[in-house]
Amino acid sequence: MSASTPILQVSQLRCSIGGQQVVEDVTFDVPATGITAVLGRNGVGKTSTLRGILGLIHRRGEVVLAGERISGLATHRIVQRGVGYVPEDREIFSKLTVAENLALAERQRAPRREFVAELFPDLVERRDQLAGTLSGGQQQMVSVARALLNDNQLLLVDEPTKGLAPMIVGEVADALLEASKVVPILLVEQNLEVVKQLADGAIVIGGGRVVHTGNAREILADQELTRRLLGVHTEAHA
Numbered sequence: 001m002s003a004s005t006p007i008l009q010v011s012q013l014r015c016s017i018g019g020q021q022v023v024e025d026v027t028f029d030v031p032a033t034g035i036t037a038v039l040g041r042n043g044v045g046k047t048s049t050l051r052g053i054l055g056l057i058h059r060r061g062e063v064v065l066a067g068e069r070i071s072g073l074a075t076h077r078i079v080q081r082g083v084g085y086v087p088e089d090r091e092i093f094s095k096l097t098v099a100e101n102l103a104l105a106e107r108q109r110a111p112r113r114e115f116v117a118e119l120f121p122d123l124v125e126r127r128d129q130l131a132g133t134l135s136g137g138q139q140q141m142v143s144v145a146r147a148l149l150n151d152n153q154l155l156l157v158d159e160p161t162k163g164l165a166p167m168i169v170g171e172v173a174d175a176l177l178e179a180s181k182v183v184p185i186l187l188v189e190q191n192l193e194v195v196k197q198l199a200d201g202a203i204v205i206g207g208g209r210v211v212h213t214g215n216a217r218e219i220l221a222d223q224e225l226t227r228r229l230l231g232v233h234t235e236a237h238a
């Protein structure tokens, strides 16, 4: 496989929840390096696309990871193949300590504890603290750290900066940028400043379909396009 082979190829993905179609027809590739953003207004099917790739909701179509079809596999098999997931609501165990949360995530003989400790020194200091007493940003760090303990081929990260204080947003973004040096990331993110900082490519979803793909910064620099596709004014910060 050449260096330019995508790590993930999604073709004609359709997903439904309780018989209701939530992803209509989504096709895109994720390059084997860097961060690829998934953009789109609320409710267009970004989270469902990630959950469909993981087989957490009913899906049809084809998903290929590093050249191998994973769309017929059960979720635990997809995870074993090396797809890490940092879900929208973080899903940490609030009554367990930081160390216990991390220990439960380890699924290989030699987890990357040192790498995670270097990336999140704050979590090392707080290893005996109950995760439920951490700030939102620290909880997000635990969620990302869990995915980084294992040698994944790809991380799916869903709105990691949502609801975080502005100062912490930068810390989470920095951690994701460091993480992306060892594993490619498919990132759903609504904070366009974060997208600008982190993302190489971007996929824009609208109404359950891919409506645009391209270079993330070029997309965000196009005010007419972002207004039409995302419903936002990118010049708001100027």
Ligand SMILES: Nc1ncnc2c1ncn2[C@@H]1O[C@H](COP(=O)(O)OP(=O)(O)O)[C@@H](O)[C@H]1O
Pocket (backbone or CB within 6 Å): 017, 018, 020, 022, 040, 041, 042, 043, 044, 045, 046, 047, 048, 049
């Ligand atoms: N558990 C669910 N049951 C029924 N419909 C759902 C459920 N979760 C999401 N949806 C619907 O699926 C569509 C896509 O949702 P979602 O993938 O969460 O969008 P996004 O992440 O882009 O905001 C929305 O119309 C939403 O109302």
Ligand SMILES: [Mg+2]
Pocket (backbone or CB within 6 Å): 046, 047, 048, 088
């Ligand atoms: Mg979502």
